[in-house]
Amino acid sequence: MKKNLIIYGVGKFAEYVGYVFEKDSDYEVTAYCVEKDYLNSNKFLGKLLFSFEELETRFPPSENVLFIAVGNNKIREGIYNRIAEMGYDFASYISSKSSHWENLQTGKNVFVDEGCVLQPFIRISDNTILFTSQIGHHTRIGKHALISGSKTGGNVKIGDYCYLGLNASIKQNVEIAANTIIGMGCIIEKDILESSVFTHKGTTKRNLDPDQISRLFLK
Template sequence: MPEEFWEKSCLARKYSTRSSTKELNVYREDYMKLVIYGIGKQAECTHYLFTHDSPYEVVAFCVGAAYLSAVGTQFQGLPLVAFEELTALYPPSEYKLYIAVGLNKVRRQLFEEAKAIGYRFASYIGSRAITWPNLVMGEHVFIESPSLIHPFVTIGDNVMILACTIGHHTVIGSHNLLSVAVLGGNSRVGDNTFIGMGAIINENVQLGHNNIIGAGSLIGKHTEDNAVYTGEYSKKRLVDASRVKVFK
């Protein structure tokens, strides 16, 4: 991999918010090739971002053996192998893993299975995402551009943050997916929680574990575990669009 790519990738991207030469050298030594679990749209997007916006080299994909016969032996021009055979083909001592699965429950199960057989995980912070040096995060964290994460934020393991705004002093648990949402300062998100597009969580609000916060929801009070919230869908107006002036 070219030297200039390392400089742009590790410094301009502020990957893991490293800034010193010593820290950059540590990151170089920690560099590993990457296998992605999944063959869906999420895996395709993840492959593109890791390839064009990270120091990792994606070398293969994997899925469960039950799905392999139906989809062939290649994906995105790379080898596609059974997850059950991964340790023999791409040993955890030489390769990292990223699980490109959106469903929290499934991603958690795969994360725990892979961890149990010795795999370490890649994390990704988009080059157009904004973070601060005191961001604390676990392993297998995916922060997509153009997320804005304020100071004093803590993120657990196995979390996907897709184009979100996260307020200061927020604590996000593990095995969560947040999609185009806004979280006010000092909010809390329990484990195994999904927050949909356009949802707003007010400051100082605590979400319970295993919550589903639907698109467009506005949450202003603490929630219980296993709660489901949905926003109101827009109603069709009884008027023809050709009779409406959008601009005066």
């Protein structure tokens, strides 16, 4: 018998989360919730949608678990702490379509999607999200982090509240301190101090006709 799951969130990520939990887990999505100030319907994707303020009275922690489908790390942490204080447990999702080993260690409210490739001896802490990333062996990822389309070498340490963007690459044995943002396309080859922000120089539009390039390089 499947366990009852309540998903916090009503955005595209919540829709994605609900779909994969239903298709690829031991959980059944019972309902969605969000704060009453953001509630404009009583249905979401054909499921019950109710105000977060009613959670304890309508869905007791003895019978339900939660997943927080929110991308912003700090906001997700705040919601996580509130729900934990109410006595609820959290679901995690590790896609059966991802590549991972039996010694993968994960905390609560962890999400690993179908595009991830995880080598052995990886540990992912509470409330962290991984999208389509390649993570090297013995890597440690902290709490309340989001790794999206990134790649690490082996034995990397990523601190709490970190964000790694699309095609960011981290060299082996590097430590990324807490609250760091590494933007799309960045290459990190040495340890990073706390609360650092890295961005890649933007793509430049060239004043060339596409036919000029195709004649030179696409023969």
